[in-house]
Amino acid sequence: MGVRVRFCPSPTGYLHVGGVRTALYNWLFARHHGGVAVLRIEDTDTSRETVGAIEQIQRSLDWVGLDFDESPARGGPHGPYLQSERADVYREVAESLVVDGLAYRCYQSPEELTVAREAARQTDDPAAPTRAHRELSAAAVAAFETQGRQPVIRLKTPLEGATEVADLVRGDVSWENRLLGDHVLLRADGGATYQLANVLDDLHHGITHVIRGDDLLPSTPRQVLLAEALGRAYPVTAHLPQILGPDRKRLSKRHGAASVEEFRDAGYLPEAVVNYLALVGWSYDSTTEIMSVDELVERFTLDRVSPSPGVFDHVKLAWMNGVHLRSLEPGDYGRRLTGYLVERGSPLATRDLGAAVPLVQEKIATLGEFEDFAGFLFRPVVYDPAAWRALAEMPAAASLLDAASAALASLAVLDTTSVDGALRGVCEAAGLKPRVALLPLRVAITGSKVSPGLFESVALLGREESITRLHAARVRLS
């Protein structure tokens, strides 16, 4: 059978970059091997569920282009892909494990358990409290039942030996079984825990490789043992290193882990996000960094995944986004830009941006910078305070503005080349270097000290509008 992997988020909120990275590695692995990628929603804990989370996760995945072959939305031959629809199966399996003597009912109240745990903490058998009801007499069971206690079902974890896992990223890892404790499979309310549902679904979905964050590494032996109790083999695992925040703490929603949608909204390209994320925890060789999705699919292998955690670097992502943006063919760039502005509800969305593309493509790192950077081409100038101050403080500003107006007015043909010549002439006549003399003109035309090329901008704005702006600045000056 071919490779089958799954990405199984719980619907507790948006998908942050760490989640996307996990989804990406699963997807790349599946595509690389011509296998199948499954999206499964782990919603066994309804109390933690967030409204709309499933849709939001799907939307994020769609945006980055990770098309899972089987999912709640698409269906598939191994459905359902929503754990809430398999509740009966989980319960039946748990019951049958009890019948087979591999699991048992435990009547301890959460409070009793907490107290016992605290007491056992310092002993050499801290897991003992979980086994308190492992060998209950019939009389004791009857007594608890009479009290109306609702039992949970726990797995009988072996008391001796060790459970070993040959992880594709970590190598061999092993745990002493006696320290594992008897974990809960079925809650008192009859609902399955993650430990039960996750394993049953992986088996049900025919998963061959479990690729997930290494925060789940400690739960692996329990899952292996459960699979064994069911007479099945647990899939091969690959535990990915954590993505850390700038504080070197695990990236979590609690301390501002970015949702992928934030990157979309800020004007990042999905292929840049994918490219960057692929490189946090994986590398192709010592020099290759910029890669298309197809190249990633072709090159991705788990043996090149690093075991050590990495810090998410927004600055490098922005740089990489700029690289991808610059490599776009101008027509495509224009379409993406328009698409982005439409999405954002920008008033510029309806304008013809085509001519502005060459002026901005080399400059901005995210589409989100477009309005600030090139907005002056499409609407009245807004002077940046600092820029205006620089203009105002320049003694020659007034005469330069006048000279520039005159020079543009006298041009037979107004294009980038002729504007270049005319304005350089103005600088020369004033006896100033272009970099100095062009400043007030730039501020008058663009409103900023930072802008696309001045000559190109003037050519694009046209003679009338350019002269109007020069005049306006001149008037405002006096």
Place this chain on the structure above:
RNA sequence: GCCCCCAUCGGCUAGUGGCCUAGGCCCCCGCCCUUUCAAGGCGGUAACACGGGUUCGAAUCCCGUUGGGGGUACCA
């Protein structure tokens, strides 16, 4: 407390015993180009956590220490 994982420049990483006077990219700092800013080009600062082994030889293997992270739930 106990269990597990991790450990190369500020960040992402290459490196699987000799090719390493440790390479690439981002950031930072110079210089060049130049109509500002970017982009681009050139150059630079900067790392094998520490201590023991193993070996002719260790960033690479082993042990310990330290540091960081995760787990220890009727969350996932």
